[in-house]
Amino acid sequence: MEHEQIHKKIGKNLQNIRKARMLSLDQVAELTGVSKAMLGQIERGDSNPTISIIWKIVNGLHISFTSLIEEDRSTVTHIRFDDLEPLLAEQGYRSFPQIPFEQKKKFEIYSVQMEPGSTHASEAHHEGVEEYILMVRGKLRLSILNETYDLDGKDALRFTADQPHVYENVTDEACAYYTLIYYPA
Template sequence: MNEPIHKMVGRKLLNIRKTRGLSLDQVADLTGVSKAMLGQIERGDSNPTISVLWKIVSGLQISFTSLIEDTEPKITVVRAAGLSPFEEEDGQYRAFPLFPFHPQKSFEIYTVEMDQGCSHASEPHNEGVEEYILMVEGKLDITISQESYTLKAGDAIHFTADRPHTYTNTSNAKAVYKTLIYYPPS
């Protein structure tokens, strides 16, 4: 959305006021900003000064950025047909990035396909990194520090990934799973 900032401030202020069930008079009392000025801001007719914005956020006890950041829900659709995999084990292990790592999210999600008999060893990740595996089809043995776990379609496992772990497709067909890798804030 490419909305002018004063229009966004007005829209968000109106939304906050309506959500809280406040009248313009009540907001004026809370903030020390006149009812007329608040009405102009809400309609997008006025570009408020920073000092006026500070009065508003202080009086309503909200963050300054809550009036200027675009918080509209973002929708991302990922089409499987458009994904290119990372391949290992001579192409028998394919990881398709559904949602690559983003610093503000602290995780990434992949769909992984492993051909029959494929085994993939993963080096330990950094301390605090966690993996969540959700089996979609086939059968998978996961060995984590010498201990093995067998997953079938519909099963899931979570583990700290700062130790060696190996994935082995033990089924007679392709194994498919989703993996979410969580990275703790540094």
Template sequence: MEQIHIKLGRNLKSIRQTRGFSLDKVSELTGVSKAMLGQIERGETSPTISIIWKIANGLRLSFTTLIEEPPSEIAVITKDELEPLLEEDGQYRVYPMFPFDPTKKFEVYSVEMDAGCTHESEAHSPGVEEYILVSSGTLVIEIQNTSYTVGAGSAVRYAADQPHSYRNPGGEIVRYDAIIYYP
């Protein structure tokens, strides 16, 4: 299976060229340096989730549009076969289960957070919503200085077009699935 950073570079270059954008223009839209964008396109670096989100938001794309492979009619996804995106020194692992499909307007991730891990997320594009379904552990989500505690077997939905954070306050791994809806 092809590594995520290689797919990302290929997709970013294709999107940039299709839109007729220079690296300078993409840098201006995303806040990511021209040098970093060039390294990403050439597959020379594996950017952080935060950098990928900056690119996605700046280009008004879903996150997985940048890392997806062409879809097939039936897809059976095994998490063990996916390469996770890592943040917080590997304590926050995101597995892209179903990439964005423009006709469906959503994408699905499986996420694991180690005990004590906190992950800050930048605001997504206007109107984007997140649906979080916790399968194990307890997840605390903070939005506009208000904390929401979501335990195993529970779910939460919120407007993700503002900064938000995820925190695992417990002593075990938190596992949850995230559905991100793009209007």
């Protein structure tokens, strides 16, 4: 089976979500702050949207990040890490959609790898969204508002993610962790 390019999947899923909600491109533009022209390009697969644009869409429509990249799934899904494409890869930060969002489950899980000295700033998710960080190896610093949390080894952290937050690997070793994102009903 040939894998579809991720931006084409995003376009197809965005169009399906928009049509299922009986929304026009104008209405989605109003909800998300993304122009009608850009939304049209994304839906047609003519544009590879930036992470910032995707966040505007998911926050405006109150959907999960992976609902834009998920495929139809059977009752058993074997996800091979080596087959995954990073959803986000920027300057030493790579995030892989390990367990994609399903509407009836209300969560998604990412496998994240951070190189030494790398940083990733995340925009606020919509109200009530929670993140669970489960460390695999290395050390991670997470800043939420004015608080900083240092995680290492097999530590875990839960927080309400409706405010900006920053992930940092402040060490000289790579770190890896899982992020479970829970979306309330």
